[in-house]
Amino acid sequence: MPHGIRPSAVPSPNRPGEGCRLRIEYLADHGSQLPRLAEWHFAEFGYLNPTNTLERYIERLTAALQKSDLPTAFIALDDDKLLGSASLVRQTITHPHLSPWLSSVYVDPQHRGRGIASALVGRVERAAAGMGSDRIYLFTPSSEKLYASLGWELMEYSHHHQLRIAIMSKTLRR
Numbered sequence: 001m002p003h004g005i006r007p008s009a010v011p012s013p014n015r016p017g018e019g020c021r022l023r024i025e026y027l028a029d030h031g032s033q034l035p036r037l038a039e040w041h042f043a044e045f046g047y048l049n050p051t052n053t054l055e056r057y058i059e060r061l062t063a064a065l066q067k068s069d070l071p072t073a074f075i076a077l078d079d080d081k082l083l084g085s086a087s088l089v090r091q092t093i094t095h096p097h098l099s100p101w102l103s104s105v106y107v108d109p110q111h112r113g114r115g116i117a118s119a120l121v122g123r124v125e126r127a128a129a130g131m132g133s134d135r136i137y138l139f140t141p142s143s144e145k146l147y148a149s150l151g152w153e154l155m156e157y158s159h160h161h162q163l164r165i166a167i168m169s170k171t172l173r174r
């Protein structure tokens with residue numbers, strides 16, 4: 001695989017008796033998961049740009065069906081069960097002069113609180129570093145504490161459609 005990027009597997013916080021493992025893999029290797037993921041993204045992030053449609057989310061994720069260029073997307077799986085996703089994109093809705101961006105971090109609500117979002121973020125960080133980036137960016141309207149706990153630093157507060165968002169960055173290790 002390019003840039004030494006490999007799918008990663010990390011133990012999931014299992015319930016007693018469960019032998020499952022959380023896997024973070026490229027969406028490109030699991031295209032059949034794209035329609036479900038697009039539905040999740042539309043439901044979770046649609047408010048950020050009310051003119052977007054489900055079809056637009058499908059188009060964005062289809063563009064991310066690659067491994068060695070941007071955009072790219074990762075999914076969290078337990079066996080073949082889709083748990084969540086995160087993307088690495090060239091730019092997003094704010095600060096077009098900054099790149100690349102961690103985007104669309106989402107975990108199915110019934111699987112939250114198990115470290116899945118943190119594993120997805122870490123995988124995107126490694127992908128960005130593997131593609132030669134020294135720094136990565138994100139914006140969040142509500143998860144600033146989570147990202148700060150993962151080593152991200154607040155750059156500034158901004159607004160998007162009257163919504164206050166935190167712009168954060170992280171220096172990457174190569």
